[in-house]
Amino acid sequence: MALLSFGNVALLALGYLIWCVVYQIVYYRFFHPLSQFPGSFWASVTRLWIAYHNIKGDEVAVLQKLHKKYGPVVRITPTMLHVNDATKLPVIYSRNANKSQHYVTGSFGKEESVFNMQDAAVHARFRRIVAAPYSFSNVKKMEPLIDEQIQNWIDKLDEQFACTGDKFDLAPWAVYMAYDVISSIGFGAPFGFIEQGRDVGGLIKGFHDGLVPFGVMARLYPFTKLVKRTFLGKYLVASPEQESGIGALMRFRDRLIEKRLKDIDAGTTNGRIDILQTFLEARDDNGKPLPLDYIKAEILLVLIAGADTTGTAFLAVMQHILAHPSVFDKVLAEIDAATRQGRLPAPGTIPAYDQVLAHCPYYIACVREAMRVTPAAPTIFPRLAPHPGGLVLYGKHVPAGTELTCNPWLVHRDTRVYGPDADVFLPERWLDDGPEKAAEYARYNMAFGYGARVCLGKDIAYMELFKAPLHFLRSFRLTVLNEQRPARYLVKGGVSYFEDMWVTIERRAPVV
Numbered sequence: 001m002a003l004l005s006f007g008n009v010a011l012l013a014l015g016y017l018i019w020c021v022v023y024q025i026v027y028y029r030f031f032h033p034l035s036q037f038p039g040s041f042w043a044s045v046t047r048l049w050i051a052y053h054n055i056k057g058d059e060v061a062v063l064q065k066l067h068k069k070y071g072p073v074v075r076i077t078p079t080m081l082h083v084n085d086a087t088k089l090p091v092i093y094s095r096n097a098n099k100s101q102h103y104v105t106g107s108f109g110k111e112e113s114v115f116n117m118q119d120a121a122v123h124a125r126f127r128r129i130v131a132a133p134y135s136f137s138n139v140k141k142m143e144p145l146i147d148e149q150i151q152n153w154i155d156k157l158d159e160q161f162a163c164t165g166d167k168f169d170l171a172p173w174a175v176y177m178a179y180d181v182i183s184s185i186g187f188g189a190p191f192g193f194i195e196q197g198r199d200v201g202g203l204i205k206g207f208h209d210g211l212v213p214f215g216v217m218a219r220l221y222p223f224t225k226l227v228k229r230t231f232l233g234k235y236l237v238a239s240p241e242q243e244s245g246i247g248a249l250m251r252f253r254d255r256l257i258e259k260r261l262k263d264i265d266a267g268t269t270n271g272r273i274d275i276l277q278t279f280l281e282a283r284d285d286n287g288k289p290l291p292l293d294y295i296k297a298e299i300l301l302v303l304i305a306g307a308d309t310t311g312t313a314f315l316a317v318m319q320h321i322l323a324h325p326s327v328f329d330k331v332l333a334e335i336d337a338a339t340r341q342g343r344l345p346a347p348g349t350i351p352a353y354d355q356v357l358a359h360c361p362y363y364i365a366c367v368r369e370a371m372r373v374t375p376a377a378p379t380i381f382p383r384l385a386p387h388p389g390g391l392v393l394y395g396k397h398v399p400a401g402t403e404l405t406c407n408p409w410l411v412h413r414d415t416r417v418y419g420p421d422a423d424v425f426l427p428e429r430w431l432d433d434g435p436e437k438a439a440e441y442a443r444y445n446m447a448f449g450y451g452a453r454v455c456l457g458k459d460i461a462y463m464e465l466f467k468a469p470l471h472f473l474r475s476f477r478l479t480v481l482n483e484q485r486p487a488r489y490l491v492k493g494g495v496s497y498f499e500d501m502w503v504t505i506e507r508r509a510p511v512v
């Protein structure tokens with residue numbers, strides 16, 4: 001009887017807990033195969049270390065410091081290595097590399113999209129099916145839809161701010177444009193961010209609010225998986241019933257899909273070419289339509305992956321150009337010269353993608369350089385070392401199944417590739433270092449991810465970024481209200497965004 005007293009049971013439980021903690025520390029620090037790799041003590045024994053730095057927002061800075069101290073490979077969780085050598089990207093992100101369980105959070109709902117499918121073979125099968133609407137030839141067809149939203153945006157800014165002289169925060173306004181572009185090419189109609197001049201339905205705020213929980217859930221995945229099996233799971237898995245930002249996005253998506261299905265029944269889709277229609281018309285390898293729940297997951301991904309990221313990239317381009325007066329002058333001189341020579345259309349018309357690419361190399365270099373120095377997703381993207389055999393890094397064996405990751409922020413600052421000024425925003429490097437070096441910069445670029453899982457919306461994003469900031473700069477003369485610090489750059493859960501880019505604008509005189 002005495003043996004089973006409450007005190008003894010509690011002692012037993014405490015003893016067991018202490019044994020688990022001691023085992024975790026001793027095994028992972030001294031006996032685990034990754035114990036041969038350097039890093040912080042706490043990182044080697046618990047995932048709480050990286051979750052803590054992710055919440056604190058200094059994950060990248062801490063990793064950078066560790067690499068300075070220990071070299072190109074450091075251990076950042078008990079089972080994960082971080083590599084800052086850009087030339088190792090093709091090895092780590094090889095075609096058959098599976099994603100790790102870091103991706104299974106439930107933050108985007110129950111159903112998986114191509115983004116969080118872990119198995120490389122399963123992903124390859126689905127990616128083949130859903131890739132068509134993202135192909136460059138399809139994006140070219142969408143160019144007029146993208147132009148329409150950019151022009152609406154410019155007109156609205158003109159009416160609301162250029163004509164009045166009122167100051168405004170460019171940060172949310174850039175994201176408004178990106179949301180309306182995505183909804184226009186994704187579903188055939190803009191959400192109405194530009195027209196209403198506000199965060200419709202709180203989607204942007206909701207998305208930003210969800211970033212920290214998303215980052216933490218991904219980093220603590222064994223714990224996340226465990227909780228998802230309990231009654232608390234419903235709070236971790238996003239659903240349309242939730243009041244969260246993702247819940248709002250899901251409801252919005254469901255309404256759009258419902259309406260589209262009705263249009264299809266009524267025969268009133270009028271030959272649409274948007275992404276939703278392409279998914280609804282897609283067939284799997286057996287000629288069957290894709291399950292509706294799966295289409296919903298892919299459409300949600302378009303909303304989540306495509307708007308905020310592009311808005312951030314737009315603002316990164318602006319921030320760097322504005323912070324460097326010589327770059328600003330050079331960009332405008334190039335645009336104006338191309339306009340005078342008739343290589344770009346008159347300022348009232350948005351230049352075609354091909355025109356910008358052919359006649360504004362310096363501007364294009366600014367876009368590439370801004371995305372190099374300030375990537376929209378400065379976070380970890382873990383893959384598993386291949387089965388069987390694993391791989392070898394700097395002479396050390398990395399066992400199969402080990403999590404390996406790079407981070408765009410850090411590989412883009414690799415002095416082995418970019419030289420001692422890797423930290424500096426220098427668009428000239430893309431032009432003056434010669435075509436071979438530029439090809440090398442492109443080869444080791446991770447702004448859109450890497451390898452077989454590289455961003456499907458890359459061409460859509462480039463289409464927007466090659467046009468919208470350029471058209472904005474040639475349309476308005478800009479005054480930044482806080483020249484010392486044009487904007488605040490925040491990283492939450494591994495995703496970055498800008499706030500407080502206050503400016504005034506006036507219409508630019510036509511180029512003669």
Ligand code: HEM
Pocket residue numbers: 114115116127182301302305306307309310313375376377381446447448449450452453454455456457458460461
């Ligand atoms: C500047 C804008 C963008 C950036 C920086 C960006 C970044 C990324 C990154 C880093 C990944 C890879 C994630 C990983 O390896 O786990 C990714 C994947 C993806 N992105 Fe983007 N993205 C952008 C715009 C877009 C747009 C506009 C869309 C769609 C309209 C989109 C759709 C996707 C999809 C579907 C995937 C998953 C691809 C796959 O796993 O096969 N993205 N994106």
